[in-house]
Amino acid sequence: MSRLFRFFRRDEKGSIAIMFAICSVVLVLVMGAAIDYARISRTYVELQNAADAALLSVAHTAKDSDDTDTLKQLASDYMKTMLPDGFEYQITSLTKVGSTLNMTTTGAVPASLTAVIGYNDLEAKADSSVYWGTGKVEVILALDNTGSMGSHGRMAALKDAAKALLDELSGSEAGLAKVGIVPFDVYVRVPTSYKSASWFTTLNWYVSWFWNGCITDRDQPYDIDDTAVTSSSTKYPGALCSGSSLTEIQPLTDDFTSLSSKIDDMTPAGNTNITIGLAWSLALLSPQEPYTEAEPFGTENLTKYVVLITDGDNTENRWTSWTSSINARTKLACQSIKDADVTLYTVRLQEGNQSLLSDCATSASTYYDVENVDDLVPTFKAIGEQISQLRVAK
Numbered sequence: 129m130s131r132l133f134r135f136f137r138r139d140e141k142g143s144i145a146i147m148f149a150i151c152s153v154v155l156v157l158v159m160g161a162a163i164d165y166a167r168i169s170r171t172y173v174e175l176q177n178a179a180d181a182a183l184l185s186v187a188h189t190a191k192d193s194d195d196t197d198t199l200k201q202l203a204s205d206y207m208k209t210m211l212p213d214g215f216e217y218q219i220t221s222l223t224k225v226g227s228t229l230n231m232t233t234t235g236a237v238p239a240s241l242t243a244v245i246g247y248n249d250l251e252a253k254a255d256s257s258v259y260w261g262t263g264k265v266e267v268i269l270a271l272d273n274t275g276s277m278g279s280h281g282r283m284a285a286l287k288d289a290a291k292a293l294l295d296e297l298s299g300s301e302a303g304l305a306k307v308g309i310v311p312f313d314v315y316v317r318v319p320t321s322y323k324s325a326s327w328f329t330t331l332n333w334y335v336s337w338f339w340n341g342c343i344t345d346r347d348q349p350y351d352i353d354d355t356a357v358t359s360s361s362t363k364y365p366g367a368l369c370s371g372s373s374l375t376e377i378q379p380l381t382d383d384f385t386s387l388s389s390k391i392d393d394m395t396p397a398g399n400t401n402i403t404i405g406l407a408w409s410l411a412l413l414s415p416q417e418p419y420t421e422a423e424p425f426g427t428e429n430l431t432k433y434v435v436l437i438t439d440g441d442n443t444e445n446r447w448t449s450w451t452s453s454i455n456a457r458t459k460l461a462c463q464s465i466k467d468a469d470v471t472l473y474t475v476r477l478q479e480g481n482q483s484l485l486s487d488c489a490t491s492a493s494t495y496y497d498v499e500n501v502d503d504l505v506p507t508f509k510a511i512g513e514q515i516s517q518l519r520v521a522k
Contacts, residue, residue: 296512
């Protein structure tokens with residue numbers, strides 16, 4: 129290499145040195161452009177998530193107000209709480225047209241090496257729209273029923289919170305809102321009458337003889353989605369419940385009295401397997417077996433939701449007690465829900481994996497970190513309001 133540079137210095141024409149210098153400049157600019165592209169992409173995601181959340185937040189006020197200047201200020205104040213310190217942004221427009229609220233936001237990122245060619249600032253732009261929907265909704269509540277929920281008043285708070293969400297949805301026009309409930313620990317539970325169902329199987333004769341309604345994870349890779357039952361490996365396997373207290377699944381219904389009773393029946397016990405709660409939430413939103421109450425995905429004027437709450441880390445599934453391994457399955461289950469165009473809310477109650485749950489949520493605005501059990505009711509009430517009244521336009 130040193131000989132090569134000595135050759136450059138001895139060359140009297142200098143053409144190679146000039147070419148080398150030009151190529152070096154181009155290389156630096158390309159590297160700078162790559163760095164700036166990554167920065168602007170990250171900035172856009174942060175800006176879009178903050179704008180969507182802010183618009184949802186002020187939309188409740190907007191229903192009864194046409195003062196766009198006030199709405200714009202409220203949205204800007206909300207965005208400030210979500211964006212990193214020093215993040216420069218501006219709401220360039222906010223308009224209300226009928227039942228739709230539209231907002232355009234821009235953010236500027238100082239350029240790095242590309243500034244030498246005149247690009248001093250890189251602009252990110254986010255367009256957000258929220259409308260007051262009158263369409264149908266299907267909502268699944270995936271509720272942690274593990275032993276840790278029995279401490280610090282968590283289960284009592286969860287029951288009150290879940291009922292507060294139901295109260296918001298029950299105010300919808302008759303037939304527009306259906307809700308299902310998936311209480312989970314390591315397992316979920318169904319009526320024992322399903323022992324003869326075509327989708328059911330047992331792993332051994334002992335379970336077959338003494339089965340008490342619990343279902344464990346399906347064979348991988350089917351444990352994380354709603355793949356149709358077409359073979360023995362895609363069936364849902366029964367397991368023996370570690371206790372008798374786990375409440376049975378409630379499929380989708382608009383009978384809010386039954387839903388409230390199901391919530392009252394919940395008692396905390398057992399270890400945590402978030403994956404199975406998510407997988408069965410998706411199964412209840414699917415029109416195919418095991419339950420068939422849901423309308424098909426993609427049905428016009430229908431939006432599907434999952435609201436997950438947990439107060440702890442994954443600790444056990446069908447195969448392992450290694451948290452990292454179970455987390456990997458949970459991440460895939462979250463992605464399956466989002467791939468099905470289902471909006472996923474995640475709520476962390478005091479304890480649990482913040483990174484896992486925030487990444488699982490559809491967006492930053494659908495993740496809630498609740499540190500005080502007294503805040504759980506208003507959190508679920510807010511989620512219910514968003515689901516029943518507001519939609520982020522897609």
